[in-house]
Amino acid sequence: MKKEIIEVNFRLAAKAFIVKGDQLFLIKRAEDDVQKPGVWEIPGGRLDLGEDPILGLMREIREETGMYVEVIYPMSVRHFTRDDGQIITMLVFLCKPRGGYLKLSEEHSVSCWEDIDRCKEKLVDFFYKEIDLYKKLDLGRIV
Numbered sequence: 001m002k003k004e005i006i007e008v009n010f011r012l013a014a015k016a017f018i019v020k021g022d023q024l025f026l027i028k029r030a031e032d033d034v035q036k037p038g039v040w041e042i043p044g045g046r047l048d049l050g051e052d053p054i055l056g057l058m059r060e061i062r063e064e065t066g067m068y069v070e071v072i073y074p075m076s077v078r079h080f081t082r083d084d085g086q087i088i089t090m091l092v093f094l095c096k097p098r099g100g101y102l103k104l105s106e107e108h109s110v111s112c113w114e115d116i117d118r119c120k121e122k123l124v125d126f127f128y129k130e131i132d133l134y135k136k137l138d139l140g141r142i143v
Contacts, residue, residue: 013090014057015044016069017130019143020097023113024131026123027064030109035082039124043108046088053091061095065111066103069095072143075130092130096143116140 018025029039043064047056054071061069073094081087104111114122119131134140 008087009085010087010089011046012051012053012056013044013046013088014053014060015042015090015092015127016057016061016071016095017042017075017092017127017134018061018067018069018095018097019116019134019140020113022116022140024116024119024123025065025067025097025111026114026119027104027108027111030107033107035084036124040122041124042092042127042130044092054093057091057093057095062100064105064108065100067100068098070098071095073139075133075139078129092127094134094139094143 025043026040027043029036029041031038043061044057045060045064047053057071058069061067071093075092075094078090078092079088080090102111116131116134120128123131
């Protein structure tokens with residue numbers, strides 16, 4: 001008996017919760033971006049097929065911001081479907097900056113370091129879970 005093959009539009013993504021002191025690094029998507037234009041988020045993106053998640057995250061951060069980061073700790077795993085129907089499993093990692101020169105990609109229009117206690121005023125609510133987890137577990141002590 002032959003089994004039917006079902007193709008799924010699935011990707012793995014990684015995001016960086018980059019902390020320096022009491023501040024979180026945020027970036028704003030360009031207004032003409034296809035996915036969530038004008039939204040404030042944390043940097044990162046979809047990984048290449050078969051790419052190591054930590055190396056892929058470091059690549060994404062370098063491409064999007066020009067920064068180098070040290071990946072400290074996995075924070076969360078999230079599952080969602082993008083507006084275009086692609087199914088995403090996203091890994092969020094606690095990180096700290098390790099140099100480089102800030103230069104945003106065309107995907108983003110502006111960046112800032114925002115006080116963690118005030119991030120929710122700017123950041124899209126999708127990432128509130130990570131802010132709450134950071135505070136609850138006092139992860140600032142390990143960054």
